[in-house]
Amino acid sequence: MVNTACSNNNVNILVCGIGGQGVVLAGKIISRAAFESGMDIKTSEVHGMSQRGGSVSTHIRYGEKIYSPIIPGNQATILLSFDIYETARFAPDFAGEETVIISSGCGKIPSWTPKCQTDIYTVSGFLETNFKFLNLINDKKIARDLGNIKVSNIVLIGLLSVFTQISEEIWINAIKKNVPKKTVDININAFLTGKKNYANKIF
Amino acid sequence: MDKTNFGKHSSLLTGNESIALGANAAGVNVAVGYPGTPSSEILPFLAKICKEDTAVNWSINEKTALEIAIGASIGYKRSMFTTKHVGLNVASDPLLTVALTGVRGGLVIITADDPGMHSSQNEQDNRFYAKFAKIPMLEPSDGEECFDFAKSAFDISEKFDTPVIIRTTTRISHSRSILSAPVPISASSLDFNKGGSLTCAENPHLNKPYKKDIEKFVMVPVYARKRHKTTIERLKYLIDFSNNSGMNEIEYRSRKFGIITSGISYQYAKETAPFASFLKLSFSYPVPDILVKEFIKNVETVVVIEELEPFIQNEIASMGIGIKGKEYFPRDGELNPDIVFQGLVAAGFLYNFGKNSKSGTQIQTQSHSQNKISIPPRLPVLCSGCPHTSVFYALKKLKVPVMGDIGCYTLGAMPPLNAMDSCISMGLAFGAAQGLSLTKSSGKKTVGILGDSTFFHSGITSLIDAKYNNSNFTAIILDNATTAMTGGQDHPGTGKNLSVSQSISNKIDIKKIIEGIGIDEAYIIDPYDYIETFNILKKALNSDNLNVVITNRPCVLYPKKLDLGKKFKIVDGCNGCDLCVQTGCPSILMSSAVNASNDKRIPFIDDSCIGCSICKDICVFNFIEEVK
Numbered sequence: 001m002v003n004t005a006c007s008n009n010n011v012n013i014l015v016c017g018i019g020g021q022g023v024v025l026a027g028k029i030i031s032r033a034a035f036e037s038g039m040d041i042k043t044s045e046v047h048g049m050s051q052r053g054g055s056v057s058t059h060i061r062y063g064e065k066i067y068s069p070i071i072p073g074n075q076a077t078i079l080l081s082f083d084i085y086e087t088a089r090f091a092p093d094f095a096g097e098e099t100v101i102i103s104s105g106c107g108k109i110p111s112w113t114p115k116c117q118t119d120i121y122t123v124s125g126f127l128e129t130n131f132k133f134l135n136l137i138n139d140k141k142i143a144r145d146l147g148n149i150k151v152s153n154i155v156l157i158g159l160l161s162v163f164t165q166i167s168e169e170i171w172i173n174a175i176k177k178n179v180p181k182k183t184v185d186i187n188i189n190a191f192l193t194g195k196k197n198y199a200n201k202i203f
Numbered sequence: 204m205d206k207t208n209f210g211k212h213s214s215l216l217t218g219n220e221s222i223a224l225g226a227n228a229a230g231v232n233v234a235v236g237y238p239g240t241p242s243s244e245i246l247p248f249l250a251k252i253c254k255e256d257t258a259v260n261w262s263i264n265e266k267t268a269l270e271i272a273i274g275a276s277i278g279y280k281r282s283m284f285t286t287k288h289v290g291l292n293v294a295s296d297p298l299l300t301v302a303l304t305g306v307r308g309g310l311v312i313i314t315a316d317d318p319g320m321h322s323s324q325n326e327q328d329n330r331f332y333a334k335f336a337k338i339p340m341l342e343p344s345d346g347e348e349c350f351d352f353a354k355s356a357f358d359i360s361e362k363f364d365t366p367v368i369i370r371t372t373t374r375i376s377h378s379r380s381i382l383s384a385p386v387p388i389s390a391s392s393l394d395f396n397k398g399g400s401l402t403c404a405e406n407p408h409l410n411k412p413y414k415k416d417i418e419k420f421v422m423v424p425v426y427a428r429k430r431h432k433t434t435i436e437r438l439k440y441l442i443d444f445s446n447n448s449g450m451n452e453i454e455y456r457s458r459k460f461g462i463i464t465s466g467i468s469y470q471y472a473k474e475t476a477p478f479a480s481f482l483k484l485s486f487s488y489p490v491p492d493i494l495v496k497e498f499i500k501n502v503e504t505v506v507v508i509e510e511l512e513p514f515i516q517n518e519i520a521s522m523g524i525g526i527k528g529k530e531y532f533p534r535d536g537e538l539n540p541d542i543v544f545q546g547l548v549a550a551g552f553l554y555n556f557g558k559n560s561k562s563g564t565q566i567q568t569q570s571h572s573q574n575k576i577s578i579p580p581r582l583p584v585l586c587s588g589c590p591h592t593s594v595f596y597a598l599k600k601l602k603v604p605v606m607g608d609i610g611c612y613t614l615g616a617m618p619p620l621n622a623m624d625s626c627i628s629m630g631l632a633f634g635a636a637q638g639l640s641l642t643k644s645s646g647k648k649t650v651g652i653l654g655d656s657t658f659f660h661s662g663i664t665s666l667i668d669a670k671y672n673n674s675n676f677t678a679i680i681l682d683n684a685t686t687a688m689t690g691g692q693d694h695p696g697t698g699k700n701l702s703v704s705q706s707i708s709n710k711i712d713i714k715k716i717i718e719g720i721g722i723d724e725a726y727i728i729d730p731y732d733y734i735e736t737f738n739i740l741k742k743a744l745n746s747d748n749l750n751v752v753i754t755n756r757p758c759v760l761y762p763k764k765l766d767l768g769k770k771f772k773i774v775d776g777c778n779g780c781d782l783c784v785q786t787g788c789p790s791i792l793m794s795s796a797v798n799a800s801n802d803k804r805i806p807f808i809d810d811s812c813i814g815c816s817i818c819k820d821i822c823v824f825n826f827i828e829e830v831k
Contacts, residue, residue: 018581019583020586031215031379032215035215035381040381041215041379041380041381042345042378042379042380043215043378043379043380044374044377044378044379045377045378045379046321046377047240047241047243047244047321047322047377047690049240049321049322049583049613049614049688051583052583052584052585052586052611052614052688053581053583053584053586053789054581054582054583054584055580055581066380067470067471067473067474068470068471068473068474068539068540069374069378069379069380069467069470070374070471070539070540072474072475072539072540072541072544073540073541085578085579085581086581088576088578089578089581092574092575092576108792109579109792109793118576118577118578118579122576123576123578126574126576129574130574149810
């Protein structure tokens, strides 16, 4: 794949995972935060059949002026992934040398594909060899320790926030607007934990 | 076109939401459609923001929906019909004749195409419908244009006495971008809005009392011949509008390289070749001949960039102008910035410009894509606890030919179930089942299978036909009480709808329809009871009659996510026989543990299990137990 000529000030975030894991919701939170920061923004998400447990991605691009809602090849600034197999699927096409990869260290392999036995260690080894700025996180454990495994995505978004210019206040507002009222506190806690843990390098 | 300053009234919205807002700003009075990706979100969003007297409703199918919109237009009201690309085929009968009659109130047709087939059975290019029907077409390239075009389409419709098509694609419908126009207060509380309000337009020519106009609306040959002449005459005025309205515009930059494009392709081209001159077609049918000729005269090399078919390219070729496009860009699938880049290199745009230009467009090749790893494909699957699972599992065991249809249950054709043999058009199942059973080629009784929403859409007619023609297949209706694949929309079987009539129950009972047709042998089964499901299907297939099996469990996602409050586990002793894995249930995963004879891996059930218990019935060795 080739690098197209485009403005390099734009931030390109690719969110990927499995349909039903909350890729669309994470995309909404990140877009909301970028939007509130006053930048031009375009996103592209997938609905319909692929959402039924398939491989899904949301593209988010923001900056001074955005044309294409799809991220050009190897130009993701950040790749956020909720499943390590999906990280390995999307990274070769969308990540470049400088791309920050924030990925769950956990992965779900469909059991009825016995022919392909690429195990999780091979996958993490591949990612470590090829991508300098790789962060594999045990997000599920952190979320479980916080009291709800469902907030694992927000832990990863907390870590992602470190690599953006968007203020903590804007992030927290974006989370508040997009999660159920009852779960606002635990989600904010998850965000802050993700952010703080990066600062302390305890991953 | 460049908008870098956003006012405090801006919102971040999808193309579909922006279309709804545009239609609302135009004072749309009746908006109808049938759900279909990527068009499904327009009507629900419009229902949330519209005035109280606006009727926004799901219809039984696209043909009926367009006919409702036509009736509203005849009644001097602005009306809109939304559909996915293939849905316009269903509505093409009224479309091609309302093109002759013209309109009273503005009539706008939104067709959302799906290049790349994210969630569709084909990737037809609906721009041909505009040409086929001789009616104007608008193609927005972002959310801002979705709003503007949806608003002005009603004016264009009334001005030229014609239905108007707005054609979007998945990347327009499902992309979010910034809308700087104020939105109604009812929308300002929604996501992504910074405030602002708007009042709706009132058209003085509308809201008149009904009157007859037989020569305009009764298309018997004597009047239709006249109207056809009017339609052809209308095209001339539309070409004039296409040239002069300002909707199609030329942006001159490099006089060496020019691009003619429309819709999302404009964004990819602009991203990839910002140095080029552009003729951007927003009013893309009829094509503006004068602008095209002017652009080609003033720019040295011009290419057409368009997704799917060479529509613009052929329109220009028919003016007697040779122009290239599909020589460099594929005719199938979606475009993206990389494909556009490669096409422009092949067309000599980027290479030449990169070499000769001072601004130095850099072309780098990346080496990263060489580093790949084999990751198994992750195909979409039926959800954990999906009530369709047991029916397909049983059909697989029964080894019968299954004529299938379009919905979530199409996933029953995917491995490991592999239990559906066709997916071609909405409502195909019972017609194809009748046809296949006429051939006797399988030596077995045929099954036709479809969902509740598809049954109402167009399954009813072919079931009546089957009874009428003494056919004898087994018709299965997977009734999960929603239109699941497109996001859980209501239909006649749920009795609810989007608009003001939401609280009125008009629930239509499928069982009574079957009785009304005169099919005596009908079974209602609980698909969570696999043993019963298997036995009744076997009984139905052993009978020589035309019979119907209806399942009765709701969708696990819509209207709300279900959890039956039970969990199951695979207990010690499991010999790795694979029976439960063959359900394709996403909660059943393979562990690294092996069985006693050390030759098979043992599966486990993870915590995404919602407790449907189908796998417990399927494990004949009783190694699956409820977690107490």
